[in-house]
Amino acid sequence: QVQLVESGGGLVQPGGSLRLSCAASGFTFSSYWMYWVRQAPGKGLEWVSAINTGGGSTYYADSVKGRFTISRDNAKNTLYLQMNSLKPEDTALYYCARDSRPPWMVTTTTYDYWGQGTQVTVSS
Secondary structure (H helix, E strand, C coil): CCEEEEECCEEECCCCCEEEEEEEECCCHHHCEEEEEEECCCCCEEEEEEECCCCCCEEECCCCCCCEEEEEECCCCEEEEEECCCCHHHCEEEEEEEECCCHHHCCCCCCCEECCCEEEEECC
């Protein structure tokens, strides 16, 4: 069965860095667009980033552009999110998700599979 398992979250000070990972199994990872989505306490889902099947095209929300980098290793079936210059407003539960469709054809509520999430807390 399809599984997406996030890891790498934690508590970090403002200005710090974290790298999230999402281990995929049960499907042909290289055939799917992959996404990072987050949900801050008391708020709705926010799309963060997307990457195409080969990893050559990446997309970012304005709120994270220039600070976050999405990447994938299709040989390892793993998605990454490198987060630098973290801010308190980046505090959220971060999910990875997959879909066969590109970001302009989907919304945060229509991805077909999600992971369980990993918590990122940015605080001094």
